[in-house]
Amino acid sequence: xxxxLTDGVPRRVxxxxxxxxxxxLAAPLxxxxxxxxxxxxxxxxxxxxxxxxxxxxxxxxxxxxxxxxVGLGAYAAAALYVHFGVGPWLGLWVxxxxxxxxxxxxxxxxxxxxxxxxxFAILTIAFAExxxxxxxxxxxxxxxxxxxxxxxxxxxxxxxxxxxSPTMFYYVMLTMTAAAFVLCHALLRSRIGYYWLAIRESxxxxxxxxxxxxxxxxxxxxxxxxxxxxxxVLFAFYYNNLFPExxxxxxxxxxxxxxxxxxxxxxxxxxxxxxxxxxxxAEGLSEIMRWVGIDLPGIKQxxxxxxxxxxxxxxxxxxxxxxxxxxxxxxxxxxRESGEGER
Amino acid sequence: MTALLEVAHISKSFSGLxxxxxxxxxxxxxxxxxxxxxxxAGKTTCFNVIAGVTQADAGEVRLAGQRxxxxxxxQVCRAGIGRTFQLVKPFAGLSVMENVVxxxxxxxxxxxxxxxxxxxxxxxxxxxxxxxxxxxxxxxPERKRLEVARALATGPRLLMLDEVMAGxxxxxxxxxxxxxxxxxANMGLTILLIEHVMxxxxxxxxxxxxxxxxxxxxxxxxxxxxxxxxVLECYLGEEAL
Numbered sequence: 001x002x003x004x005l006t007d008g009v010p011r012r013v014x015x016x017x018x019x020x021x022x023x024x025l026a027a028p029l030x031x032x033x034x035x036x037x038x039x040x041x042x043x044x045x046x047x048x049x050x051x052x053x054x055x056x057x058x059x060x061x062x063x064x065x066x067x068x069x070v071g072l073g074a075y076a077a078a079a080l081y082v083h084f085g086v087g088p089w090l091g092l093w094v095x096x097x098x099x100x101x102x103x104x105x106x107x108x109x110x111x112x113x114x115x116x117x118x119x120f121a122i123l124t125i126a127f128a129e130x131x132x133x134x135x136x137x138x139x140x141x142x143x144x145x146x147x148x149x150x151x152x153x154x155x156x157x158x159x160x161x162x163x164x165s166p167t168m169f170y171y172v173m174l175t176m177t178a179a180a181f182v183l184c185h186a187l188l189r190s191r192i193g194y195y196w197l198a199i200r201e202s203x204x205x206x207x208x209x210x211x212x213x214x215x216x217x218x219x220x221x222x223x224x225x226x227x228x229x230x231x232x233v234l235f236a237f238y239y240n241n242l243f244p245e246x247x248x249x250x251x252x253x254x255x256x257x258x259x260x261x262x263x264x265x266x267x268x269x270x271x272x273x274x275x276x277x278x279x280x281x282a283e284g285l286s287e288i289m290r291w292v293g294i295d296l297p298g299i300k301q302x303x304x305x306x307x308x309x310x311x312x313x314x315x316x317x318x319x320x321x322x323x324x325x326x327x328x329x330x331x332x333x334x335x336r337e338s339g340e341g342e343r
Numbered sequence: 344m345t346a347l348l349e350v351a352h353i354s355k356s357f358s359g360l361x362x363x364x365x366x367x368x369x370x371x372x373x374x375x376x377x378x379x380x381x382x383x384a385g386k387t388t389c390f391n392v393i394a395g396v397t398q399a400d401a402g403e404v405r406l407a408g409q410r411x412x413x414x415x416x417x418q419v420c421r422a423g424i425g426r427t428f429q430l431v432k433p434f435a436g437l438s439v440m441e442n443v444v445x446x447x448x449x450x451x452x453x454x455x456x457x458x459x460x461x462x463x464x465x466x467x468x469x470x471x472x473x474x475x476x477x478x479x480x481x482x483x484p485e486r487k488r489l490e491v492a493r494a495l496a497t498g499p500r501l502l503m504l505d506e507v508m509a510g511x512x513x514x515x516x517x518x519x520x521x522x523x524x525x526x527x528a529n530m531g532l533t534i535l536l537i538e539h540v541m542x543x544x545x546x547x548x549x550x551x552x553x554x555x556x557x558x559x560x561x562x563x564x565x566x567x568x569x570x571x572x573x574v575l576e577c578y579l580g581e582e583a584l
Contacts, residue, residue, distance in 0.1 A: 191448055194457075198445040201434035208394065208428070210420035210449035210497055266436075 005186060013329055024174055028167045036166045040238065042279040043173040044231060049259035049271030050180040051227035056257070057266030058188065059220035060200030062117070065124030066228055067252035068131050069099040073229025074236035074247055075135065078147055081161075081237075083140075088162045092233045096226040102127070103225025107218045125250060132248035142242070149240040162237040169238050176234065177272070180227060185268055187223075196220055200266070258304060262311050264318025273320045278307060346405075347372040347533045348424075348501055353392055353402030355385075355557075362388040363399070364557045370501065372407075375527055375534040377548035377565070379541075381578050384554040386537045387429055390505055393535075394426045395419040406501065420449060425499030427490040429506045429537070433478035439465060440474040443492045450498030461496055467522065468492040484511050491519075495526070502526075504536040508543045520546045541579070545569075553578065 006014060028036060048070065055061050076098050077091035106127050110120045136144045157164030162172070187193045195216045198206035207213050236242055246252070263274025282300045289299060315322060348370040355363040363385045370376045378386050391397040393404055395416040404412040406422055414422070425446075434442050443461035444454070451457040465474050468488045473481065478489060487507050494502060504523075508516050520543050526532040538544045544551070544565070551568040553561040555578065561571045568574055 189454065191454055194441065194445050194448060194454070197437055197441070198434050201436055202432045204396075204416075205428065205432035205434065205493075206445070207416040208396075208420060208426055208432075209446045209493060210417050211445070212415075212417050 005182060008189075010329070016327070016329070021178070028170055033166060036170050038279060038283050040166060040170050040173050042275050043170070043177045044235065045256065045259045045275035045279060046272040047173065047177045047180050048228050048231040048256050049263070049275055050177070050184055051224050051231065052257050053260040053265065053267075053271050054184055054187070054227070055220050055224035057260060057270070058184075058193065058200065059196040059217055061217055061220060062121045063124040063221075063224070063253075064121045064250070064257070065126070065128030065253050066224075066256050067248050067250065068124070068128035069103065069225045069228035070232035070235060070252065070256070071128075071131060071135070071242075071244070071247040072099045072102060073232025074242050075141055075147065075232075076229070077233040078149055078236040078242055079141055082147065082149060087160055088233055088237055089160065092230055095229045095233050099229030099232075100222045100226040103221045104218060107221035111214050111217050125253070128248050128250065128253060132244050135244035135248065144244060146241055146243040148242075149237065151240050162234075169234070173234060176230065181268060181272065183227075188268065192216060192219060255304075258308065260318075262307055262319055264320035267318065267320045267324075269324065270318050270320040273323065274318065277319060278304065281307070345372050346370065347407055348393070348535065349403070349405040350389070350393065351403045351405070353389070353399045353404070355388055355392060355397060355399045361557050363392065366402070366554070366557070366559055368552045368559060368562055370533060370535050371550075372533055373527070373531050374549045375523065375536070375547045377544040377551045378535060378537045378554065379539070379544060379551060379578065380554035380560075384578075385557040386554055387505060388557075389554065390426060390503055390537060393419070393503065394424060420497055420499075423498075423500035424503060425494035425497045425501070426503040427487075427494050427505050427507055429509075431483070431486045431490045433481070433486050433489055435479040436477060438475050438477055439470055439481070439489060439492075442478050442489055443496045446493035446496030447498075450496065457496075461492075464492050464496050468495075469518065484515055487511065488519075499532070501533045501535060504534065504538070506537055506539060508538055508540040511540075513542070516540060516543050519543070523547055 027039060031039065048066065052063065052066050055063055073092075073095035076095035077088050080086035080091040080094060081088065106123060109115070110123055115123060135141060141147050157168040159168065159172075195206065195211045198209065198211060199213050199216055203213055232247075235247075259274035259278055260271040261274065262278060263272065264270030282303050285303055286300060289296060311318060346369045350369070351367050353363050353366045354361070366385070366389060378389065380386055388397060392399045392412070395411070395414045395418065399412060402412065403410055406424060409422070411419055411422055434445065440458075440461060443465055444457050447457035447460040447464070448454065451460055462474075465471055468491060470485065470488055470492060473485065478486065481489060487510070491504065491507055508519055511519065523534055524547065527534060534547070536544070536547070548565050550563065551561070551565050552559060553568060553571075553574050560577065561568045561574050569579060
């Protein structure tokens with residue numbers, strides 16, 4: 001299995017990945033509590049960014065409502081835990097199944113009736129807004145007053161109920177991000193991966209080559225929704241409080257897609273690179289501002305804005321493609337061809 | 344020869360404009376048939392109806408006896424019809440190899456097998472040196488060849504070519520003609536081609552169908568059809584004599 005996954009991947013890339021994994025695995029030994037919380041956030045955005053990228057970057061379907069799946073996953077797992085004492089490891093299946101079902105519904109409505117492009121994007125926003133307003137009025141889930149997970153003093157890390165220190169969450173998030181990366185890598189090299197790219201590039205030509213584009217797009221939406229909701233489960237158990245106004249808000253949907261856009265849509269490394277760049281730079285900026293003694297609320301958002309502007313203007317393909325070339329790692333799609341890695 | 348493709352009484356109107364009117368013809372198994380006619384005669388519409396892109400208002404399309412009218416384009420492809428687009432539609436952001444692999448996956452059980460098949464076809468089409476280049480970087484003649492390679496990779500019984508010689512240099516045209524002849528002779532591939540380059544049409548076709556104003560005005564062996572006064576008048580003109 002591992003051989004199959006690394007087959008055709010240049011040795012340089014493998015070495016770099018191994019080195020990066022070691023650094024990330026060892027990080028909690030050296031990092032401060034603050035740095036760990038920043039890294040958790042980075043990994044979270046890398047993870048959900050990867051999930052969004054599967055749908056947009058691979059299959060070419062623009063979703064601007066991915067906060068919907070984060071929220072559904074978070075609420076499903078949290079409600080099961082709070083009301084029935086069902087742990088997150090069981091709850092996540094319910095979370096993923098319900099998000100997949102909602103994703104399938106949106107996908108069916110859109111793809112069956114030929115809603116595409118920006119109209120599809122608007123549909124995804126609409127559903128996220130439905131959820132935000134609906135959950136705001138759903139008393140059983142706390143409504144607008146929020147749903148809270150019991151917080152106790154974590155004397156020890158309980159991985160079974162996901163109650164524990166940030167370091168535990170860090171490792172869980174790291175595992176998920178790595179798993180998402182490997183999954184996307186494998187998908188991209190599989191039949192459905194080729195089909196997604198073909199649909200992204202030209203739906204007409206893809207269909208003429210025998211590809212059932214409806215089915216392939218549905219698969220993309222379902223996998224993406226399920227993956228995203230798993231991020232939501234972690235979100236719920238890490239932050240312990242959920243408010244519909246926040247979790248389903250469109251700003252969350254936008255925040256989630258900035259990483260892949262800045263890193264490089266359609267690339268495997270893009271969402272990770274983008275999340276690292278954005279979060280570390282933004283946090284660094286707030287640190288500097290604090291240090292200098294300037295307190296400007298919203299400075300992070302302004303900074304995001306400028307980053308996006310810079311990328312759109314100067315690096316329309318994102319940061320990763322040129323960075324990857326500079327590191328001598330080549331174009332990812334090229335690597336998917338048999339054997340000869342370096343161009 | 345048995346009929347591989349049968350088109351029977353196809354009609355299609357676009358908001359009042361009759362693009363096809365009671366069009367019928369047969370493409371025998373193993374033949375190369377040219378579909379010619381002036382611009383706007385309905386040739387591409389006819390292709391789109393066969394390929395499932397456009398639904399006909401009336402009529403039937405059969406592939407090897409099985410009705411395929413009303414099928415989606417992907418179903419038609421899987422049934423055994425590969426087609427190219429007159430306005431080429433390469434997967435611009437993918438490499439030449441990846442473009443052809445997508446087509447080959449239709450004929451192969453695994454990605455690995457599809458890569459092998461795609462490599463062979465790229466070789467045949469003379470694109471081997473370009474296999475790692477993104478399709479967006481290809482010249483128009485190269486894109487036409489890529490279009491053919493992709494359609495061929497799907498493993499069709501019938502290959503429908505929409506003006507793949509247009510814009511090619513005479514030597515490139517000859518190369519294409521030789522390729523299609525070889526595919527037809529060696530693999531028994533049946534070909535239906537829309538073409539304006541008469542040099543290629545005459546070199547390839549065992550039969551011609553002439554469309555004008557959405558109607559079949561002549562059909563038969565090339566030598567006969569090109570002497571037909573109606574065809575000369577509407578399409579070929581005096582100089583063809």
